[in-house]
Amino acid sequence: MENFTKRTVTATFDRTSHEATFNKNSECVKASLRRTRTIEKIQTSKLGTPSSLALDQLTPIRKSPRKSKTAQVKIRKAVPADKAPILEISKNLWSGHDYLPLVWDDWLADTDNRLIVATVNGKTLGVAHAILQTPDVAWLEGVRVHEQYRGHGIAGKLNKALVEWARKRHARVARLCTGSSNQASRKHLERIHFPVLQTFQRLDSTRGLRAKPAGVNATRRSSKSLWNWLRTRSEFAENRAMYSDGWTWHPLTPQAFKKNVAQGRVLVASKNRQPSACCILLDEDEVITAGFVAGEPRDVGKLIRMLRYQIRRKGRETLRVLLPLKSPMIQALKHSGFEKTAKIIVYEKFLG
Numbered sequence: 001m002e003n004f005t006k007r008t009v010t011a012t013f014d015r016t017s018h019e020a021t022f023n024k025n026s027e028c029v030k031a032s033l034r035r036t037r038t039i040e041k042i043q044t045s046k047l048g049t050p051s052s053l054a055l056d057q058l059t060p061i062r063k064s065p066r067k068s069k070t071a072q073v074k075i076r077k078a079v080p081a082d083k084a085p086i087l088e089i090s091k092n093l094w095s096g097h098d099y100l101p102l103v104w105d106d107w108l109a110d111t112d113n114r115l116i117v118a119t120v121n122g123k124t125l126g127v128a129h130a131i132l133q134t135p136d137v138a139w140l141e142g143v144r145v146h147e148q149y150r151g152h153g154i155a156g157k158l159n160k161a162l163v164e165w166a167r168k169r170h171a172r173v174a175r176l177c178t179g180s181s182n183q184a185s186r187k188h189l190e191r192i193h194f195p196v197l198q199t200f201q202r203l204d205s206t207r208g209l210r211a212k213p214a215g216v217n218a219t220r221r222s223s224k225s226l227w228n229w230l231r232t233r234s235e236f237a238e239n240r241a242m243y244s245d246g247w248t249w250h251p252l253t254p255q256a257f258k259k260n261v262a263q264g265r266v267l268v269a270s271k272n273r274q275p276s277a278c279c280i281l282l283d284e285d286e287v288i289t290a291g292f293v294a295g296e297p298r299d300v301g302k303l304i305r306m307l308r309y310q311i312r313r314k315g316r317e318t319l320r321v322l323l324p325l326k327s328p329m330i331q332a333l334k335h336s337g338f339e340k341t342a343k344i345i346v347y348e349k350f351l352g
């Protein structure tokens with residue numbers, strides 16, 4: 001029997017959890033979180049005492065200046081019994097605001113993805129997850145290693161196993177992201193030679209606007225001409241043909257674009273009946289996120305004013321924009337009152 005109690009809540013997600021997770025760690029929250037209609041919030045305070053990790057082959061990093069090279073780390077598919085030890089690891093992260101408890105059941109139940117754990121002598125002390133975003137692109141996430149057993153390359157082993165899984169499924173690349181302030185994560189990725197694809201600046205503003213700007217609309221019509229305009233923009237290349245929902249970077253394919261258009265998530269500014277700026281949005285958890293922006297700065301300015309108008313009209317707390325680190329729009333947004341709140345690094349490995 002599980003040694004914790006669960007309380008079912010029907011909110012989408014606790015925003016402060018998102019914030020805390022992202023600010024302290026800046027890892028991407030899984031898109032499946034959004035698919036979750038009912039979220040089970042774990043009452044971590046009721047978790048039982050941690051089970052003893054008597055790992056005779058893996059010396060805890062805290063107790064030994066030298067890292068053990070004889071660790072018999074095994075990687076296997078996660079099973080329901082891994083939930084308790086993984087939640088135990090998770091509850092110590094980011095002041096108990098890790099998102100992993102919220103997605104664990106979905107991840108375990110989803111047969112299209114891969115949820116794996118690392119064990120030593122049968123004890124579960126690490127976890128990681130992967131999905132195929134498209135047949136070509138795998139997204140890796142949710143890597144966690146027990147606090148006392150870090151620095152032994154366990155995250156590297158988990159990563160390798162997910163990369164192998166993606167390769168077997170004929171994915172061409174594996175991607176993931178981490179916050180620039182997460183030194184351990186960055187070191188681990190450097191150590192396993194996972195190359196950086198692009199760094200993104202996150203900017204937030206809470207300032208709304210009363211007046212609705214003219215010439216900006218959410219398009220729901222055929223997106224072909226807009227797509228042709230967009231894919232030739234320099235911003236498309238700088239975004240590495242990806243858009244973000246704030247937590248995950250998704251491949252920006254014609255299909256994904258069409259879907260976003262159909263969902264009313266694409267905002268377009270026009271001049272002489274031609275698109276002059278465009279952004280892809282997510283409106284969720286009190287935050288409107290522009291996870292892809294293209295166009296001349298003046299026209300993008302119009303989009304931003306429309307978004308400011310929307311946060312006021314819809315009563316959202318924050319307007320968030322994610323831009324490639326070298327985007328000239330960062331300065332423009334700073335001048336108009338946005339604050340830089342995080343840098344997120346997206347990595348990509350070719351799978352050959």
Ligand SMILES: CC(C)(COP(=O)(O)OP(=O)(O)OC[C@H]1O[C@@H](n2cnc3c(N)ncnc32)[C@H](O)[C@@H]1OP(=O)(O)O)[C@@H](O)C(=O)NCCC(=O)NCCS
Nearest residue numbers: 027143144145150151152153154155178183184185187188
């Ligand atoms: C990031 C994490 C998964 C790495 O796991 P791991 O198995 O310890 O990875 P590695 O063994 O490759 O060690 C990574 C490096 O980080 C170092 N490290 C550990 N804690 C650190 C810290 N707080 N600050 C800086 N470096 C740290 C390790 O010493 C090691 O460096 P080295 O290669 O020079 O020896 C693990 O630290 C963890 O679970 N962190 C909390 C969850 C998290 O941040 N997940 C990633 C979200 S993107």
